[in-house]
Amino acid sequence: MSLALGSAVEQLKLLRDKVISPMELAEEHIHRIERLNPMLNAIIDFDPDKVRAQARHVKSGMLSGLPITIKSSISVAGHLCETGSMLWRGRRADTDAVAVARLRAEGAIILGTTNCPEFLMAYETDNLLYGRTNNPWDLKRTAGGSSGGEAAAISAGLSAAGLGSDSGGSVREPAHFTGICSLKPTSGRVSSVGHLPPCVGPFSILGAVGPMARSVPDLELLFRVLSQPYFLDSASTPVAYRPVTLAEAKQFRIGYLEDDGFIAVTPETRQAVQNAVKTLKREGFSVEPFRPASLDAARKLWDIFFMQCGAMFYEPEIVGRRSELSPVFRDFLSQAESRNPLTPQALLQAWAEMDLVRNLLLTEMKQFPILLTPVCSVPAVLHGERSWTVEGTTVSYLDAMRYTQWFNLLGSPAAVVPVGTSDIGLPIGVQIAGMPFLDEAVLAVASVIDAEFGYKEPPIAQDSVA
Template sequence: MAILRRALSWLLQTLSRFLLLVVQAGCWLSKAPPTPGPPRDPVLLIPASVLAEKIRRGELKSSIVVQSYISRIREVNPALNALVCDRFEEALGEARAVDDLVASKAEDEATLKEKYPLLGVPVSVKEAFALQGMPQSSGLISRQSLRSTTDAAVVSRLKAAGAIPLGVTNCSELCMWYESSNNVYGRSRNPYNTQHIVGGSSGGEGCILGAAGSVIGVGSDIGGSIRMPAFFNGIYGHKPTPGIVPNDGQFPNAHGTRVELLCTGPMCRYAVDLPLVLKVMAGKNTEKLSLDQDVSLRHLRFFSMENDGGCVFVSPMDKELVEAQRRVVQYLETSLGVTVQPISIHNMRYSFQIWSSVMSLDEDKAESFTDLMSDGKRMWPSWELVKWMFGLSKHTIPAIGLALTESLANMNPQGSAKMVQKAKNLKEELNTLLGNDGILIYPSHPKIAPKHHQPLAWPFNFAYTAIFNVLGLPVTQCPLGLSQAGLPLGVQIVSSQYNDHLTLAVAHHLEKSFGGWAPPKNV
């Protein structure tokens, strides 16, 4: 079986790299635009929780804050292509209404805080979520003329808390690839170096936040779609315990077993904002968490695993990422007086196979990826690939590739059943390991933000994040400064279910030493 797996891995990687060469051959004349510099407006450097406090006190007008962010977006977005549709005029009108409310003194500061914890704070939203009046194509040409008439549940809650949406951000086609590019809006570019990817599928969201064009945002995650963009763009992202934040109002939504894998969660530039935004998103489900509980980090048990154990489908870890994780371990041991135990969990090496097998369960209850691409008409993925080679397809090559492989998912039912059992065993093992006071430090991705198209050569590297969707564990993605090339470093912080407050507390502690989000520099 080991020889067979290696042969299959070689075949898949060879095909992927051939596709990469084909794509790059067609793009060699394109030139990446200059990377935007750091923000100069000090308003853009204030956390959302502090902005809301200043606005409620009348120390800072919401209209000034919103205008500052609009100006920043107009400055950086031509190079980044992160925000794909704006509602700037409406946002400014809503900000002026906030200023009028505060000036009227009809309600005192304490009342405003209780009713509107995010009063006057700008927010950006992944285009896959319904935001009234905005497009919701999820990168499909067949949906490009669609405009939302309602708000997704999480968007509605943010609005009710006083947040002001600025617009919607780019994603990968049908939210199933880790580079945000589609044939409706084009490709998003990394704010730290525009030759590199922003991640996916919430890539435009991570990008606009990393560029200081937004301060808080909405993302979704079925295989790492919050955490990979947060990692590649140097910000914080949190995949909550499943079922805490509603997924209603996004496209595509999850059905069958996939409901347990898909999570909606906050993406933020500052760790301090994560608990506040998560509370708003969760609504009454906040009661299931302990977000207001003081956490004594010295009394937690810490574990560290530096790689997945050697999956044949996934590339080796970048040396700088391993070194960054070791610095985290050293800092925790020094600052807290704890011992971080190195561990090796055997079944983690099967992360991709486990995720793929679990995603394929109950397919009769979930609309297939091919069906979603088809727009009501029968689509033949192999014919679509031929059309793509001649520039005639409406779809991106990752989407076509996924449609081609989708039919192969259940060709080995015994192998899939074995992987599903491994998922159950791994879940039990990690729950036992972590208990209610354990933290696992785990890599975010084996590579620092790759250049555009390079994910085609390593299509399964998302397994480092995807495994935690299968396990149903809350995870916070934390930035750890910049690499020698000026690209973000990071790590995942994992705990057991309903212990989101532990990962958030560790993230806040790491921010003090590692600096959290670092502004992009001119390249």
């Protein structure tokens, strides 16, 4: 197996033991990018000479010499930060986002930035600037969105790990589609300063910058670096990183659901949840069926803030320029505009209801502070697909993704770990979510599932030359 397909933790050990040098590891990743990225279209701003220059002068730190990528909506000094839009074409970041600066300060090497859908408002990565990103498991399928380029790069070994962002499942759906791990942290645990567009208003709750990698120990390592409070960020929380042992994690009761009672999931998705439950029970965790009653109310409010408020935020940017927008973003606008108009009174009422529903969910989760759920109704879908037949019912695009949206409304942590496969061999992840600020406990539970199942090489990685 290529060194580049090992976990970030494994690659760092090889570097520390001087089995491989930072330059050699960088060259390994450069080679893979040059070979595989033309098929995947995952990395969209890449300069091998810049990578080599970093590798020659690596800083010491927890990530010293580790090659990583960053989603192109997160500022990386000198790199394009266009958020997939022709309207922002050529926009370059002058400074690093806070999260990027923290990774760089610990010695990480930035390989480049990764593709995303226009303005991040889609579960499929496609835009008019760079085109669509393909899934390493099947090039006819999407790697998801909005952190689809990041997921594809990590899954295929073009990058050891990286950063995405998530307002409705955008690090979790791509992880599920491509067979990797990801974490949407509690809102404010990782600073979003330097994200474009800014995570403000309702998106300070819905949105989060989070790590993506091939193993849960990799997520834990990145989260340790990223989760220091940043007091110049009004949304930052003053919660320091504190590891949770397995013994401590076993004190939390875990509730699980195979579906939410409204939208069907595939049989293989149910089986993945069941297999994760069996693993946790065997390891001594208390796991019981549980379906919070407030989930659908949370989803409906998420729809108001993500769809309708999201469209309102972008209106000043797109006025008079709709002809320049990508089909995926026009589809988002069409769906947002199909809702009843959001009056000032309706928006105020929804904002108040958000607090009430969040309180209801927290009250329900008090008995089960950790939840195990599907990530999505279906595995990776074909480019452009917008509905599917699941267990004899039609499941629409946004409904299929609802299993991640609840935890954006709650602002709580949620991780994804690959567990199963579909009937045609596509990866299927499970989601481990928790009450706000239980990020470390969520990761501890996820690590048990990851150790039992975890990352497998996609076909494109197996066929590549090391």
